[in-house]
Amino acid sequence: MILLNLCLALPAAAFLLLLLVPRSRPGWSRWSALAASLVIFAVSLALLAEFDGSNGGFQLETNIPWISAPSIRYHVGVDGMSLWLVLLTTFLTPVAVLISWRHIAARVKEFYAFLLLLELGLIGVFVALDLFLFYVFWEVSLVPMYFLIGIWGHERRIYAAVKFFLYTMAGSVLMLAAMIYLYNLAGTFDYGLLMADLVSGRMQLGARQESLLFLAFFVAFAIKVPLVPFHTWLPDAHVEAPTAGSVILASVMLKMGCYGLIRFCLPLFPTASRGNAPWIVLLAIVGIIYGALVAMVQPNMKKLVAYSSVSHLGFVVLGVFSFTQLGLDGAVYQMLNHGISTGALFMLVGYMYERRHSLEISAYGGVATPAPMLASVFMITSLASLGLPSLNNFVGEFLVLQGAAQANFTWAVFAAIGVILSACYLLWLYQRTFLGEASDEVKSHMFDLVPREWAATLPMIVLMVWMGVAAQTFLPSIGAANARILDRMQQGVVMDVKNTMPARGTEVARAR
């Protein structure tokens, strides 16, 4: 219990501490950021020891009042899904610190401070069990990312940062409105109480009401995921962001949307989720294929990887809206997988940028000759990303597709095309950047991985293999959490049947 609060308190403390480090000593900022993020990671690992994986409910909860009127509580806790997302965040933050070591030369202290603030926001999003608290963390995570892109980005960073910010805000405003609406109905922002009210039937939503609320939440999350056609902020943000920003953005921030879908959309609005599933699945499948096709023709490496994210996250949404145990498990696992493998891809592209100062594929070619280790690592990462069995993505993709096939075999038929296309764009990228004869520019600029880069890369590679082979480390607790959500979906259906009986009051306001 204390540990989870520490996971929130430590990044905040580290953020404040970093502000005190003198600006003239960038080295101090780097080392203290690294030390802090490693400590946070260690603390979050300790969560594992206290966590009971067989229990699908929330654990390690803290629930104390924050603001009395309106009733907002500091209510945090983790279940089998959010636990891993917290760990993903804490794992990637030291990695992000390491890969920015040389890349970020200006305003070093501020950069790392923002990075730790970002970590705070992200962890907060995954552990918040009060809708308002969730919203606060959601916005907290937005601001540092805005600055990371806007200050340390490339040429068109302002455009990208503003686009990112506005897109996300557009969605989250709707979400806030829906939250407040829910508060007016239920008199609480607390997730657990809301669920209890919905399950017990104390609070009932009319079909239209539920549908609108669902959409408000859904749009916020769909933009964050991002689901086609809300995705165009992503390539710009990625291309302009500094490497660490891209890594965190792809690996963790996009998961906020997926997480929201599973945590809020499904259990709070089961009927509307089912009702809207057909077109959402359609969008997801379109996203899978569309993202892959567009990725295939990108001349810019980061854009390519960004569009591949669109494709990969289509799988996640597909899995979520298949409403099957396999699909949901696969979706959550795919969230983690994508965090590792796409994060690693962005990291490696970042390494290449640091050497050659270009993101254009045409500036490379033959990199394997001067940098064989970089080439090998890139190969493994690409293979993980394209879903080679025995590496991580395969398990997630397989479960998602199998779940989709259980729901509707046609979905799997179309979605699986993405697996073919992912091989096309990644191998083609690899061929054009790493293989062939190296030009003189490439030879003179490119050099192999240095120890610091190894330190950031090796854990990712180990995880890719581990998650691909020993998926059972992760899946049981994820499955337990998802089983609860599916139970809730079933109850939703049962209640649906009840609702067809003589109508009762649709709104039960309750003062608290």
Add this chain to the structure above:
Amino acid sequence: MLHLWLIPAFPLAGFLANGLVGRRASKAAVNLIAIGSVVLSLLWVLKTLAALGPLEHTHIERYFTWFQSGDLRVGFDLAVDRLTAVMLLVVTSVGLLIHIYAIGYMSHEGGYYRFFAYFNLFMFFMLLLVMAANFLLMFVGWEGVGLCSYLLIGFYFLRHSATTAGNKAFIVNRIGDYGFTLAVFLIFLGFGSLDFETVFAAAAGRPVETSAGALTLIGLLLLAGAAGKSAQIPLYVWLPDAMEGPTPVSALIHAATMVTAGVYMIARCAPLYTRAPLALDVVALVGLATAVLAAIIGLAQTDIKKVFAYSTVSQLGYMFLGLGSGAYSAGIFHLVTHAFFKALLFLGAGSVIHALSGEQDLRRMGGLRKHTPVTFVTILCAAVAIAGVPPFSGFHSKDAILLAAHHHAPWMYWAGVATAGLTAFYVFRAVFLAFFGTYRGPHHPHESPAVMTLPLAALALLSLAGGYFNVPRWLEPMFPPAEGAHDALLVYISVAAAAAGISLAWLMYVARPGLADRLAGRLGWLYRLVYNKFFVDEIYDRALVRPCVEGSSAVLWRGVDAGLIDGAVNQVGMKARDAGSVLRLIQSGSIRSYAAWVLWGSVLALAALVLSRGAR
């Protein structure tokens, strides 16, 4: 526990050792690790099989759960039955020979350790493929060997054609795997499990499907996977290009083992196919069509490896024909003998290429009989084996397939016989062009070292005598024995076809050397059509690849993404900015006017207060 896991684990360890430290190790150390791991693997296979004896029942060992979700549990489970035993022996023994051969062949190449690391990795995945006890673990091996194929085809990564061929192989295989995965989904939907044991036991309880049903669909989708891996129509196009890899790769992966994975897989799924005769018919048809088409293309190729590549495609078609005719054991039998003689053909070709410092064009060879006698003799052994000359290995297995085909549908037998004739012709064409006549190239041919010729000799022995491993009888408990009497006449006809093919080749390339060119000139467009492989690659390129790439670029990316969606978003942004520039006039930057606005706002608030009081 017999520790089956050790069999694939040895090569994996070899891969890790060579891959991690091989760069700094000496060649001898690399050799020791690479060859040693395969030797250990072979020894463990022998020990295991000796321990298991007659293998009346499948021996399964379950190690750990790979992943589990809902009611789907996929375990890391290995199994050995009679079919697997055959495959294990072939893979490890032929694999070992080719490993040894590669020491000599690759001795002058850069990236020596890398080559052997990939080779060991391949052995690992291939062994995993044949020992897997469920569909998904098999798929691990399945994709893994594809990966190694990709890596080894693109081994000379400085050559654009090699890397492109690698990509093509991987992507075409992926298209096949698409079918495989869909089949796996259907199997889980239908049977609730992915374990071979459970699925096949459940399938055995089902009626034979007379019209297209779930099993037929599964069968067809699995066939798609097999067609990708085993280079069948329409997915065969990657295999000829795969010859860009070093020759030992072509021998091991693209002739003896990996490409036969499709055959193995269909034989493994025999319980499903037996109940889906429609799917089985399609298997036979695809196999036959591939056999004929590839044999025809093989007639006109001038690159020695390409000839053998098309020959491989054609022979794989034969195996599919055997499977499709219901004679699974005949298909596997041919798989075994083919592994021997085709590996030998490729290794022999490699020896020739090695002798000529990289020359692969048949038109610049000739008369090598005198310069490379060992190679010549061994290749000749392989040629008579593949041509189906009795009593050598190819004769036995091909015979079994043709008999089954005749029982299945007589016209298939006749097409098969014609293909046998073509096979004999193009193989001997290659042999005659390379080894007879006078030398037409600029190099100084020399015989290969013993490390290369010894494996050749061993394989030659196997090619000649391999037909006496009675694989069909060994497999009888698993597969119902092929029906139909052993009709001597049918055998004579196929032997005659082979003899005709050989004689024709002798006539055209040795007795009357000008005849072939004149014939080609006479048949102009037909020759060009065949020479250019029926333009299949070009058609795929125009019809599939380019529309996909260019459509994505022009329509999806620039049109929909940048134009439509981003355009709309930016329009919204522009409109907001326009609105903002009107409102901006208020933001004059003058504090005093701000103060005035604040005042105005408080006046409004006060007025509201006053009015609301008035209203009350």
Add this chain to the structure above:
Amino acid sequence: MTGVPLSWFLILSAVLFSLGVAGFLIRRSVLTVFMSIELMLNAVNLSFVAFSYQLKQVNGHLFTFFVMVVAAAEAALGLAIILAVFRNRGTLQVDEVNSMKN
């Protein structure tokens, strides 16, 4: 009929406040504008004290006290800013300090 109607204090407070606002609007010197703000604060303080009298509670005095403290801090900072601005821009005219514009 001794004593002053409390509302008179409030009226006085309102008048002083309005005069402060007027100064803010009319005057162009940063210093005078600043002083107008102080005037407004004082006006508000007066109403605090008046309310305190009405309620017979000392709380209003405390608010006044806090306002004074804040005003003191504000004055210190504000004047420092004015100093800095003057050093950088060489002017005390409000209208000329408008680099936020555009």
Add this chain to the structure above:
Amino acid sequence: MDLVLFLTFAIVAVGCAVNLVLQRHPISAAISLIGVMASLAVLYLLLGAEFIAAAQVIVYAGAIMVLFVFVIMLLNAEAERKTGRSLVARYIGIPSLVLFLSLLGVLIHALYPSAERASFGGFTGGTPQNVGRLLFTRYLLPFEATSALILIAIVGAVWLARKEAGE
């Protein structure tokens, strides 16, 4: 007596305030402001706010205004020039101001139609004891917070006003 006192000092305060608004030169404005503050101190006394009246004189009229005058002298501020005009300030601000005042008047009259009358000695709670007791009990936290605020303000002011290294 109270009424006379109130009227006298109210008139002084308003007069000084009007002067503040009308004077061009900052120094005259500052002196007028001191006048306003001093007369307000008397009114505070009238309302029984002894401590506040004292603080008004010491803190406001004493410390803050001295600071103002000091800065005026330091910068050698001159009478303001007629630079720039704010149309908004003139055409929205001034009418608003009139409206504002009248609305306030209306409100005050509506809320206090017959308010009680304040006379000297009517409320004697504003002694330093009372204020101090409350300050260190109920309002301890805000009090401490203000001390931090002042500290920050001092540091900030020093930092802002220091000479740049390059100058």
